[in-house]
Amino acid sequence: MIDLHTHSTVSDGSDPPERICEMAATAGCSAVALTDHDSLAGIPRAAEAAKATGLRLVPGCEVSCKAPTSPSSGPVAGSVHVLVYFVEDPESPLGRELAVLRADRAERNRKLAARLNELGVAVDCDTLAAEAGGWEGLGRPHFARALVRAGAASDFDDAFKLWLAEGRPAYVPKARVTISEIAALAGASGGVAVLAHPMSLGLEPGPLERLVATLAESGLAGLEAIYGRYRPEERKRLCEIAARTGLAVTGGSDYHGSFKPDLEVGTGLGDLAVPDEVLDALAARRPSL
Numbered sequence: 001m002i003d004l005h006t007h008s009t010v011s012d013g014s015d016p017p018e019r020i021c022e023m024a025a026t027a028g029c030s031a032v033a034l035t036d037h038d039s040l041a042g043i044p045r046a047a048e049a050a051k052a053t054g055l056r057l058v059p060g061c062e063v064s065c066k067a068p069t070s071p072s073s074g075p076v077a078g079s080v081h082v083l084v085y086f087v088e089d090p091e092s093p094l095g096r097e098l099a100v101l102r103a104d105r106a107e108r109n110r111k112l113a114a115r116l117n118e119l120g121v122a123v124d125c126d127t128l129a130a131e132a133g134g135w136e137g138l139g140r141p142h143f144a145r146a147l148v149r150a151g152a153a154s155d156f157d158d159a160f161k162l163w164l165a166e167g168r169p170a171y172v173p174k175a176r177v178t179i180s181e182i183a184a185l186a187g188a189s190g191g192v193a194v195l196a197h198p199m200s201l202g203l204e205p206g207p208l209e210r211l212v213a214t215l216a217e218s219g220l221a222g223l224e225a226i227y228g229r230y231r232p233e234e235r236k237r238l239c240e241i242a243a244r245t246g247l248a249v250t251g252g253s254d255y256h257g258s259f260k261p262d263l264e265v266g267t268g269l270g271d272l273a274v275p276d277e278v279l280d281a282l283a284a285r286r287p288s289l
């Protein structure tokens with residue numbers, strides 16, 4: 001089995017890249033992808049650790065994209081994340097865009113911190129940023145944890161519901177690229193783009209399939225159908241959509257360490273087992289540069 005979706009301390013996970021590889025090997029994975037938000041910085045460290053265990057490390061990252069327009073329901077409201085695989089060069093077209101995205105993230109985080117300050121929430125965001133290795137390494141999960149610790153939310157999900165989710169008082173938007181732009185940058189860098197956790201779009205099966213078909217035409221290579229949190233029937237339906245729209249199926253846990261403590265590398269909630277063949281089928285879609 002494999003796991004194509006994990007986060008480390010480079011973004012909003014709690015384990016260093018090396019540890020992700022150790023956990024993947026222990027779980028019995030033959031390959032693991034490190035997919036930190038907006039960053040390839042953990043890849044060399046993870047690759048080195050993977051070598052020691054005989055694990056295959058797949059370079060990756062995850063990017064938040066502008067909401068696409070659904071053919072039947074108009075603009076999509078939910079979060080839209082795209083995973084990119086097989087790109088490790090920070091000087092590639094994708095790598096250079098990621099640097100811009102990290103600068104945007106740092107700016108968003110400073111605004112978010114200022115907003116919390118204005119709202120009178122006692123969160124020390126400078127310390128938060130220092131602990132994350134700088135403002136660009138912070139994600140909303142860091143803020144969520146700090147809000148819980150400050151007593152401003154009862155738990156992690158509550159922190160999003162009260163403060164951080166779209167439409168809430170401390171929400172500051174950040175997405176700047178479209179899915180097709182990321183797919184083009186991935187392709188120009190020798191990689192492929194995959195729609196992450198497709199149920200997050202909040203669409204019914206019909207509109208979702210029509211949207212996915214449109215995205216497939218604009219360069220998307222895969223659909224993350226075998227997602228850690230999805231029920232068997234949801235995974236099956238997404239696999240069917242991928243087959244009908246000509247996309248590869250991918251899968252992973254979306255492991256974030258202590259930020260999402262119910263998920264494990266490889267096994268997700270316990271029932272995840274992404275087959276090895278998924279990776280070969282995805283790799284077959286890489287462009288030849």
Ligand code: AMP
Pocket residue numbers: 012037064079138139140141156157160161165
């Ligand atoms: P960011 O990229 O900093 O905006 O943060 C994105 C991260 O926040 C992702 O890992 C999501 O899983 C997490 N997240 C976003 N919305 C929610 C929510 N409503 N509840 C819990 N976690 C969320």
Ligand code: ZN
Pocket residue numbers: 007011012013037139256
């Ligand atoms: Zn994350």
Ligand code: FE
Pocket residue numbers: 062081196197
């Ligand atoms: Fe995501």
Ligand code: FE
Pocket residue numbers: 005007062254
């Ligand atoms: Fe993720």
